[in-house]
Amino acid sequence: MSADIRRGEMLYEGKAKRLFGVEGHPEWILQEFKDSLTAFNAQKKGSFENKGRLNRDITSLVFRFLASKGVPSHRVADLGTNEMVTEKLEMLKVEVVVRNVLAGSTAKKFGIEEGTPLEKPLTEFYYKDDALQDPFISDEQALMLKVCKTQAELDQLKTLALKVNEGLVEFFGAADLRLIDFKIEFGRRLSSSGLGQIVLADEITPDSCRLWDKKTGERMDKDRFRRDLGNVKESYEEVFGRLRDHWSKKLV
Ligand code: ADP
Ligand code: TMP
Ligand code: ASP
Secondary structure, rough: OOOHHHHHHHHEEEEEEEEEOOOOOOEEEEEEEEEEEEEOOOOOEEEEEHHHHHHHHHHHHHHHHHHHHOOOEEEEEEEEOOEEEEEEEEEEEEEEEEEEOOOOHHHHHHOOOEEEEEEEEEEEEEEEEEEHHHOOHHHHHHOOOOOOOHHHHHHHHHHHHHHHHHHHHHHHHHOOEEEEEEEEEEEEEOOOOOOOOOEEEEEOOOOEEEEEEEEOOEOOHHHHHHHHOOOOHHHHHHHHHHHHEEEEEEOO
16 A cells, blocks of 8 residues: 555644644645654653654554554555554544543642552543643533533543543553553544544554563553653663564464
């Protein structure tokens, strides 16, 4: 397929990806994963060589695995070293976070020690708006902000997020990685008749997940950059290497 795909005009440049049109395919976009790395709403900036390639490859494995578990995503195909062709979606203005173990902002908010396991996974909604620094929102606030149409759709997001969590615990667990928490985004398929289906979009990478080594408890994700722990590149490489060794031959 890659021979037929030609990059169109740039539609958007974000913190971690650039989006392009695809010539002759208005229903697709081309997502280029950048080498840059940001934290705290881009107040802290960095980069490392090959980061875009690693995150594209990790996202590709994750979405292929989730597809095998019946969770649809926007992925159409990988392209080149650091690009992915995806369906063009109408993104929902919400970031859905699922936590298995308390860490990061929610641990801090309640003064509970990082690493405290939760009895059941916790889902949280954040309003996707950089200018407001993605604030936490309640279900009612999500409906007020028209993040989606109905309470039933919000419930559907939670159900999908918990299904993604179940899959990801298995997916990362097989690579000796403990999934602490993660953030995902959803979009609506464009449809000429009625409301399009809501599917998983964006990326799933060590930028958007907390992953701790099962044996040593060492952090293997973007917290190494956020907290100046060093070995950021090496950790992303290790995560991809383990996932590739376990999963690449098992997935289509
Ligand atoms: P940010 O916008 O937060 O800086 P990125 O640099 O990762 O983040 O930019 C990617 C942007 O593309 C995000 O805003 C994300 O919501 C959006 N996006 C992801 N998947 C799709 C899709 N399939 N269709 C349209 N937009 C998408
Ligand atoms: P948090 O503990 O800072 O709220 O983060 C929860 C999870 O969401 C963690 O795995 C990192 C991820 N995340 C993002 O992907 N993007 C963000 O902007 C933030 C704040 C967190
Ligand atoms: N995604 C946010 C940023 O890039 C915050 C974070 O991941 O810590 O700035």
